[in-house]
């Protein structure tokens with residue numbers, strides 16, 4: 001039986017993906033990279049900040065030092081955090097509040113398993129904080145998805161066994177990570193059919209039998 005649901009954040013609970021894209025695009029332009037596209041941005045889903053940077057740099061020809069790369073990642077984050085300033089509850093995706101309230105009513109614990117180091121800021125600005133029992137994010141882990149570390153930490157914080165947790169994800173790397181630590185998964189979002197999750201649905205309510213999922 002499922003006792004806890006661990007949600008990815010970007011693209012699952014909140015619509016921040018475009019903001020990530022704009023911030024990376026701004027950095028890319030500054031570095032003279034003009035061919036970075038939304039298609040490239042898809043490959044950055046669920047991937048850590050430094051690995052996301054590699055996706056951008058791979059579109060150019062210059063080889064940069066580790067020091068430069070850290071500077072670029074920081075710069076992108078500065079642009080991203082500027083965009084997050086305007087974030088509020090309107091950024092919460094469709095069906096999310098309904099789902100979180102349903103889980104609370106059933107006594108199911110709610111965790112976050114996100115690569116983002118901005119998770120606390122985003123939960124605060126969107127008002128989602130009040131629904132969340134435990135957060136595991138980029139600040140808690142050293143390995144990023146598809147490594148399962150972020151979900152294992154979330155389960156530990158929730159005091160649950162991995163098998164008692166269900167993961168909700170919008171990225172392939174997240175689904176692979178869930179499987180690697182024996183957690184069942186629900187894939188959501190525009191690419192839900194291609195994620196290879198145990199269950200999939202465009203949104204968290206459109207095609208989901210939560211009784212079955214939680215059993």
Ligand code: BG6
Nearest residue numbers: 010044045046049052115116117
């Ligand atoms: C993930 C996003 O949730 O967080 C990635 O899907 C992003 O695109 C990663 O790179 C890290 O986010 P942040 O906020 O720590 O730069």
Ligand code: MG
Nearest residue numbers: 008010011170
């Ligand atoms: Mg995501």
